[in-house]
Amino acid sequence: MLVLILSVVVLLLIGGCVCVFWAARGDAPRWARGVAKVTLLGSELARSTSRSSRTQSDGGDD
Template sequence: MSVLLFLLIGVLVLTVGGCVCVVWAARGGPPWVRAVATATLVAGRVVSKRGTKSNNGSSNQGSDGND
């Protein structure tokens, strides 16, 4: 198996684990779960904003609003 596959599986496991912690924290989990949930939400916002900035110029190409 390639290193890239292991890396992708690791990212998937961390993502699913973070989502589980967000749900558990919403239901009043222990402090470490709330910390992981906060880190997951912050990471999601950072990735979302980074994706928005990189797609900002190309997201509306070809659309002039005169459909």
């Protein structure tokens, strides 16, 4: 069951990356541009979350 869930997540991530590439080329339909926006937003959220957790674990000794 866990393998099935992880497989679906990986397929969704790959599909999102394909939509980002397709939208960057400029000839994507509206739904693909929407998926690309959601994918890019999700990556930004994940990046900001990892930055904030990394900053808190450093201890803040500047």
